[in-house]
Amino acid sequence: MAPIVTVSSGKILGRTDNGISAFLGVPYAAAPTGAELFQAPRRPDPWEGARPATELGGSCPQAAYPPGIAELLGTQTSPGADYLNVNIWTPDTEGSGLPVMVWIHGGAFTRGSNAMPAYDGSAFARDGVVLVSINYRLGAAGFAVLDGAPSNRGLLDQQFALAWVQENIHAFGGDPGNVTIFGESAGAMSIAALLVSPRSAGLFAKAVMQSGSGEIAASETDARLVSAELAKQLGISATAAEFATVDPDDLVAAQERVIADYIADTDPARWGESVVSGGLSSMCLFPTLDGAVLVERPIDAASAGAARGIPLLIGHNADEFRLFIVPNGIAAQLTMGVLPALLGRYRVDPSVLERYAAERPGVSAGDLFAAILTDHAFGVPSRALASAQSATGTPAYVYEFGWGRVDQDLGAFHALEIPFVFDTLDAAPNLVGADPSQAVADDMHAAWVAFARTGDPGWAAYSQDTPQVRTFG
Template identity: 45%
Template sequence: MSIDPGLEPADDDTRSDDHPTPITVDTGSGPVTGRSAGGVSSFLGIPYAAAPFGDDRFRLPQPVEPWDEPRDATRPGATAPQAPYAGAVGDLLSTVTVPGNEILNVNVWTPTEPSTALRPVMVWIHGGSFVHGSNALDAYDGTAFARDGVVLVSVNYRLGSEGFSVLDDVPLNLGIADQLAALTWVQDEIARFGGDPDNVTVFGESAGGASVATILTHPDAPAVMRRAIIQSGPLEAQTRERAGRISKLMTKDLGVPATRAGFRRVPPEGLVAAQERAMAGGNPLNGGAGFAVATAAPLVPDSPFDALLAGRAAGIPVLIGSTTEEYRLWFVPTGLLPTIKRIHLLAARLKLGIPAATVRTFRRNRPRASTGEILGAMATDILLRVPLNRVADARAAAGADTWVYEFAWRSPVGEDGHGALGAAHAMEIGFVFDHLDSPEAVRMAGPSAPQSLATAMHDAWVAFAKAGDPGWKRWDATRPVRTFDGVDDAVVLAPRDDERAALTP
């Protein structure tokens, strides 16, 4: 890392941390000029692959065209085509749109102070149901990680139709291919930013967590990561047929064939509009049409869940967990929670083959819960908590290092309306990034979220990246779960194990 001689401050310059200093790094593709302030240097919007449009649209990621002059890396790069979150959820979750075609880019935060040793690296893969999100969100600012001696990389990848369509003559899972290309870029380039390519932790939340699980079980995983963190990530991939439901709906809507040529006739914004129509009313809990990782060789030969149960990736330590009340992100802001009646719970139970005794167990443990809260708690466990417990059990049996956490702090946001968000999906992100003053964290957690909890979570993630141990007991037969509740953040043995057992096949 080097300061551009033409931009060095003069001896009598009184620059402070409030006045960033330009700083340039020579990458394998060309020089990039970011900025340094407060002991942290940031480089934004660095392309790791060519723009996936024009002739490269619906193709695997292609190499970047090199450049000679320093590239401005002080502003976020272009974001993948997407629509904002709809309705009340959109009042909580941000959407940033940066125009441009070079959407396959990374942001890097690194300590400015030189080090004799390369530093550990963390690579963040954002969530958003594979249709929302970007590394331009302020919530994903990596300053706190760099402050604590970690090089943080955040990744943009193709979303929605551009990245996860199921078409006759297009490789599946292009968005996952993009993520792997970004991780290859990290291997090739991160040492130039002071990072250690042999000490990379890949982490992500929601669809980002699902992506981490997918990459974790890829044959190349040991070459691109040493450790993995899966936050609220569904572990199941879908069959080609099921993953392709939304593409079929879009072909009917647009009147084009399910081919590369057919979808290329439609501009990106047209595909976004069509996918929004196809997904209307759906969410991760109700099984509506949506984009997903599809099982197909070579990228995803089988479901990550099945591969992890079979012992794959046993040599890669994993930190995995969920929030206690994932469902509340979709049930509370929309006002859906109080509308759920016993007939809806009965229909869901019969559809999923859940015994009545299991429902009684959940009710007994929550004597004051509404019917909607009972259904939501069961949905949370079925979608996330039970699968992650099964994977942790299988990994422990295979001798694989695994740690489990649960985010249990309850946000008061919304308590004057349809109910508090509580420990909802995505609530932990501001705490993990130690960035509670980001606009999204404030909307989700309120202005008085406990800094002590952010410190505890962030420090655990940093410790895992640095030394491979987040600070509590590895998973074993006692089922230890670090429960981040903002009180004592204690390790709880086998929490709600009667509910888990009742839902475990």
């Protein structure tokens, strides 16, 4: 018999396979259409009868990934206006009080959805964890700063979804007092913001950041410069009322043109210093210091104790930046002569080149650049946030994902760890390659499950004095 669960807006009809029940595309907020696209989320209207929840719901409108990266990551999205939705996987038992994990996807705040096959939560449910994956508004819809609209709408969506989990997860056997949020890339950067947001109190107990940073936040003044560029592309003013009249596809197209302009010309006078330093020369739409949802940069707020008491598991991949320069051929084109200027665009002191070259004799310019940017964008910020959390007396655990693909010169690149965490290697053949290590997936998935249950993934906590790091691979 198909499972039926009652949530705050009505009954939903799921499906059960091999002892695991799944409820897909469940609205946690009303469809953000028309004028509501640029307003705070609100509850969905109640429905009559049992709403089918057996197929994936809609995804936020977005452009495909660039060639090369698209071949590895794919572009798994679903049409539909009801894209503020959640997917839930839970053991098909009458039990209760199970640990809960809520997944926040990545995609540079402009791409991604909870429809990616690698995000299937069946393995977590198999191991006694209720898994929830959420969608949120992306790009201009989620992060453009406009007159007449609240800022950080993407973060507001995430907090609204977490409040929905608090209200409803008991119906799926979950414990609302033992919720762990976890995410990768922009999802991990979102979690850094959620950790320190004054509006997150009581929404979760623990957090996992995969390949994120606590240093990403734009000033409101600088974020408005980006919104002004968007408005210029569209021929309108930077107001919620005028942006709401734009067709979603046209909004995405304008957004992509602005991002391309930004990548080609990262002039702080045009985009603002906080956007240029935070966007890593590829992102220009991301969380803003609005004084309400986000008051300080996450690293600064965490250092002051804003996330005290929330255990943190955080880490990165050994070769993160290779995703951004190997599949598209950029790494092969780089020369030593261009690296100083290129590093300067990323706000990296070119003098580090000498040290990295000395430690890696004979490697190519592309290899040096990837190593430096991996540390700059992911490794150093991860350790900094772990140190800040540890200094408040809160446990922080650090990992490095070191299993790398030997084909295509990719190594342990950005996003590769995801199907290992979810134990979904078979669902991501293009990402993991022909011979992924199931043993590494077993170890990594088990550590995440243990952290969700107890707050301890199975190795010593990190501190400045004892910088313990668990390597997978």
